[in-house]
Amino acid sequence: xxxxxLAFKNLLRYKRRTxxxxxxxxxxxxxxxxxxxxxxxxxxxxxxxxxxxxxxxxQVHRKGYTASIDNLPxxxxxxxxxxxxxxxxxxxxxxxxxxxxRIKFGAMLSNYAQTTNVRLNGVDPAREQAAAPLLASRxxxxxxxxAILAPGEVVLPEILAKGMDLKAGDTVVLVANNKDGSxxxxxxxxxxxxxxxxxxxxxxxxxxxxxxAALLRMAETEISEVAVRVKHSEDVDAVAGRLxxxxxxxxxxxxxxxxxxxxxxxLSPFFNVVRMIDLMTLGVQTILIAVVLIxxxxxMMMSVYERVREIGTLAAMGTTPGRIMGLFxxxxxxxxxxxxxxxAIVGIGILWVLNLSGVEVAFGGAGQVFTLEPAxxxxxxxxxxxxxxxxxxxxxxxxxxxxxxxxPVDALRHI
Amino acid sequence: xxxxxxxxxxxxxxxxxxxxxxxxxxxxxxxxxxxxALIGPSGSGKTTALNLIGCLDSPTxxxxxVAGQAVSRLDRRSGAEFRxxxxxxxxxxxNLLPVLTVYENVEYPLLMIxxxxxxxxxxxxxxxxxxVGMADQAQKYPAQLSGGQKQxxxxxxxxxxxxxxxxxxxxxxxxxxxxxFLVIExxxxxxxxxxxxxxxxxHDPRIMEHAELTFRMEDGRLTxxxxxxxxxxxx
Numbered sequence: 001x002x003x004x005x006l007a008f009k010n011l012l013r014y015k016r017r018t019x020x021x022x023x024x025x026x027x028x029x030x031x032x033x034x035x036x037x038x039x040x041x042x043x044x045x046x047x048x049x050x051x052x053x054x055x056x057x058x059q060v061h062r063k064g065y066t067a068s069i070d071n072l073p074x075x076x077x078x079x080x081x082x083x084x085x086x087x088x089x090x091x092x093x094x095x096x097x098x099x100x101x102r103i104k105f106g107a108m109l110s111n112y113a114q115t116t117n118v119r120l121n122g123v124d125p126a127r128e129q130a131a132a133p134l135l136a137s138r139x140x141x142x143x144x145x146x147a148i149l150a151p152g153e154v155v156l157p158e159i160l161a162k163g164m165d166l167k168a169g170d171t172v173v174l175v176a177n178n179k180d181g182s183x184x185x186x187x188x189x190x191x192x193x194x195x196x197x198x199x200x201x202x203x204x205x206x207x208x209x210x211x212x213a214a215l216l217r218m219a220e221t222e223i224s225e226v227a228v229r230v231k232h233s234e235d236v237d238a239v240a241g242r243l244x245x246x247x248x249x250x251x252x253x254x255x256x257x258x259x260x261x262x263x264x265x266x267l268s269p270f271f272n273v274v275r276m277i278d279l280m281t282l283g284v285q286t287i288l289i290a291v292v293l294i295x296x297x298x299x300m301m302m303s304v305y306e307r308v309r310e311i312g313t314l315a316a317m318g319t320t321p322g323r324i325m326g327l328f329x330x331x332x333x334x335x336x337x338x339x340x341x342x343x344a345i346v347g348i349g350i351l352w353v354l355n356l357s358g359v360e361v362a363f364g365g366a367g368q369v370f371t372l373e374p375a376x377x378x379x380x381x382x383x384x385x386x387x388x389x390x391x392x393x394x395x396x397x398x399x400x401x402x403x404x405x406x407x408p409v410d411a412l413r414h415i
Numbered sequence: 416x417x418x419x420x421x422x423x424x425x426x427x428x429x430x431x432x433x434x435x436x437x438x439x440x441x442x443x444x445x446x447x448x449x450x451x452a453l454i455g456p457s458g459s460g461k462t463t464a465l466n467l468i469g470c471l472d473s474p475t476x477x478x479x480x481v482a483g484q485a486v487s488r489l490d491r492r493s494g495a496e497f498r499x500x501x502x503x504x505x506x507x508x509x510n511l512l513p514v515l516t517v518y519e520n521v522e523y524p525l526l527m528i529x530x531x532x533x534x535x536x537x538x539x540x541x542x543x544x545x546x547v548g549m550a551d552q553a554q555k556y557p558a559q560l561s562g563g564q565k566q567x568x569x570x571x572x573x574x575x576x577x578x579x580x581x582x583x584x585x586x587x588x589x590x591x592x593x594x595x596f597l598v599i600e601x602x603x604x605x606x607x608x609x610x611x612x613x614x615x616x617x618h619d620p621r622i623m624e625h626a627e628l629t630f631r632m633e634d635g636r637l638t639x640x641x642x643x644x645x646x647x648x649x650x
Contacts (some may be wrong), residue, residue: 002526017584075630234586313510316471318499318528320492412506 003323007330010303014097017302021295025388027342028288030350032384035284037351037374038343039277042361045370050348051264053134056100056199056227057236058263060086060243063256065224066267072104072119074179077222082250086226093327095239097231099131103203103212106222107176107267108158118160119204120174121213125149131229131329132391134394135194135206141168142192148206153191155206161193168192182360187217236263286359288384289391296332296395304328304399311403312411319403328400330391336392347384417480418580418612419445419468424477426463426635430633438474439635445603445614445628447579449608452626453616459632461616462584469502469582469615470494482579503573503611505583505602509565511572518553520542529576533583543571546608547601561625563594567601574605581605584617587622599625 011018019179068404073359078086083101103122108115114201121128125147129136136148138154149155154174156166166172175185188207196203213221230239240263247259252278265271304311314324324339359372416602426438438460445451465502466472467479470486472493479487482501490496499503503524511520515619521540525531533537544550557565566586573581583602587595598624606613617623 006514006527013514309510310512312513313504313506314527315495316469316498316504317524318495318497318502319501320495322492323527411465412471412510 004331004334005306006327007334009252010327010331011334013016017299019337020334021299022342023225024295025336025339025392026343028291029340029384029388032284032288033344033347033376033381034354034374035351036281037347037376037385038359040374040376040380041359041374043274043277043373045372046270047062047264049134049197049269050270051132051229053132053138055264056229057233057260058132058230058240058243059223059229059267060226060228060247060259062260063252063260066260066262068235072224074105074108074177074216074222076189077103077179078226078259079222080220083221083223083226085250086247086259090226090228093239094241094244095230095235097229098127099226099228100124100131101129101209101223102128102225102227103209103216103222103243105176105212105216107174107215109160109164110173111166111170111177114164115158116164118156118157118174120212121204121206122209123206124209125175125401128206128227129226133229138195138230139192140195142258143168143189144191147206149191152188152206153207154188154211155192155194156190157203157205158193158195159203160205160316161190166190166193174215176215178218181317182217183217184217186211202351206381208248210239236265285384285387289387292336292388292391293395296335296392297333297399300328300332300396300399301402303331305404308406308411309405309415311406312408312414315406315408316412325400325404327402329396332392332396332400333389336389337385339389339392340352344381344385344387348381350378416448416451417444417612418482420466420478420480421464422452422478422480424467424474424479426460426467427475436635438467438532439573439601440477441632441635441637442477443630443637443640448606448610448612449614449628450603450626451612451614451628451629451630452623453614453632454618454623454626455501455632455638457620458634460635461632463635465582465614465616467578468573469504470497473497487491499524501577501579502543503576503581505566505569505573505586505587505625507580507585509557509562509569509589511565511568513557516554516556517549517560517568520557520568521575524572524576530631538576539577543575546574546605547571561594562590563597566590566594566598570598570605574609574611577603578610578611580612580614583613587613587619591619595619595622 060077062076092097100123105120107118107120109118129148139148140158144150170190171187172190173185173187175183177183194205230236240261244261248257250258252258311324354374358375360369361372362369421441421443424438425436428435428437437544443650453464460612467474468481472490474487478485484499518540521544522536523581524535524578531543542605549564549567549571552564590598602613603625605611630637
């Protein structure tokens with residue numbers, strides 16, 4: 001405590017220099033906190049959009065399905081029995097909030113004048129709503145308030161509907177091949193248009209799972225994928241691991257594993273953006289470390305150089321080299337600590353103001369705008385502050401060691 | 416009993432290719448409690464002798480003993496600890512810490528070197544400040560003091576830990592003659608009050624006359640060994 005008190009007094013000896021250096025370090029801390037707050041909010045918002053409106057947290061497929069997922073293969077679906085076992089397992093897992101079976105397939109869409117291709121998901125509307133709760137908010141011109149659609153209805157991708165001049169209430173024909181190659185066609189009423197979203201399945205339409213099974217002439221309903229929503233998003237990897245372990249013993253007739261489990265991170269290209277943001281955060285932190293290191297090193301070297309005679313006096317009076325070193329390290333520590341705390345307070349204040357004013361960002365192909373809620377955890381603030389204080393101490397070690405090594409008789413002669 | 420002994424001490428500085436002898440085979444002893452002056456012209460070896468006594472430097476040959484301990488080969492840490500326990504220093508330029516008040520400057524050796532608790536420090540600091548007549552200036556900073564006042568504070572700082580020996584290198588060189596006289600008188604009073612041995616260097620004849628014992632040095636050699644102040648000083 002006495003060393004810290006003396007350190008503060010020595011720092012205040014050169015007020016302007018200390019203030020400028022502290023300001024530089026403080027601004028660095030503010031930049032890190034604001035950047036981390038904004039980037040985490042951005043990641044959270046976009047991740048939420050992707051998982052809550054489309055992918056859900058993880059998906060279970062029949063082994064080999066995802067390798068050819070772009071073809072929407074009908075010959076790699078989960079048989080009804082396998083799905084029943086999986087459904088039992090998911091229903092009994094306390095970490096699972098909801099799951100939704102989907103039949104994914106490609107079809108020809110006709111408005112009687114034009115025809116085009118469309119990718120469709122056959123879903124149980126209530127289950128799908130529970131597994132992807134933001135899906136409903138993506139559907140424009142919905143004809144029902146209680147559900148996203150009903151049997152006999154189809155929700156079409158917005159871009160496709162616009163191109164074909166289709167609107168809610170119009171009748172369309174869907175023609176699809178089943179896995180044996182036979183063709184079937186049925187008429188449906190358009191129940192809304194779903195906005196596009198970046199990533200797999202972002203431009204798919206929706207229909208009822210029973211209609212999909214009927215259109216594909218399935219004797220018993222087979223499932224392309226099961227979307228699973230977990231109660232706590234941070235548990236995704238743990239739940240996926242647990243599911244994989246539990247499902248591993250279930251083999252097909254050839255003795256191969258029956259299922260494969262993927263998290264949204266493995267399915268969505270956005271996860272690379274998340275990693276990119278994490279790398280940028282690391283970059284900003286590295287810049288902060290460099291700023292602190294250079295600033296504190298510079299200040300402490302100046303301080304030792306200007307106080308050589310004073311160091312000689314302290315040594316002559318009997319101050320041990322270790323304590324002289326401690327005095328200068330304490331100055332670096334104090335400078336880092338005060339700057340880090342000030343920066344942290346200002347950074348948190350800026351995030352608070354940003355929260356009040358609202359930060360909007362556009363993401364995805366349909367011009368979706370999200371309002372971010374930037375925030376940092378106590379751990380993140382503490383980590384930034386600890387880095388600054390640690391680097392400050394590290395930067396002051398060399399000048400402090402130089403001060404401790406000064407020969408008293410030479411130091412006293414210094415002019 | 417002698418508090419300082421020099422036994423055939425030499426100190427040679429290597430200046431590039433040239434060896435310069437600052438002290439040559441010097442032998443002397445200073446008795447405990449003596450008010451002692453090292454006198455002689457600039458470059459005669461006074462400061463070198465004080466540095467050796469103060470464990471700030473090591474002799475090239477010979478042995479220096481201070482307060483009963485051989486100090487010639489102490490390492491830096493041991494030297495610092497020895498100085499902290501046994502020695503006090505008064506410098507020509509006062510060398511007070513500018514960021515500390517008078518009180519804090521005097522308190523420094525007890526706080527940072529001897530790690531004494533506040534209850535012990537406070538009466539010791541107040542006692543020496545009162546003794547040097549600076550008790551009413553305790554909260555001032557060095558920059559607010561005159562040269563004489565600064566040297567009084569320096570004397571108080573040197574004495575606060577009740578050392579065996581106070582070393583003062585030209586303590587009056589930066590003071591006018593009246594203030595110099597007052598400072599020397601103060602040091603003498605402190606010797607009387609605290610029983611501390613004072614050894615100071617000077618080349619000022621008016622200051623020499625106050626010493627009870629003088630060692631004259633010239634070109635690194637001792638030319639008188641523990642004499643009374645020289646005639647020219649007394650006149």
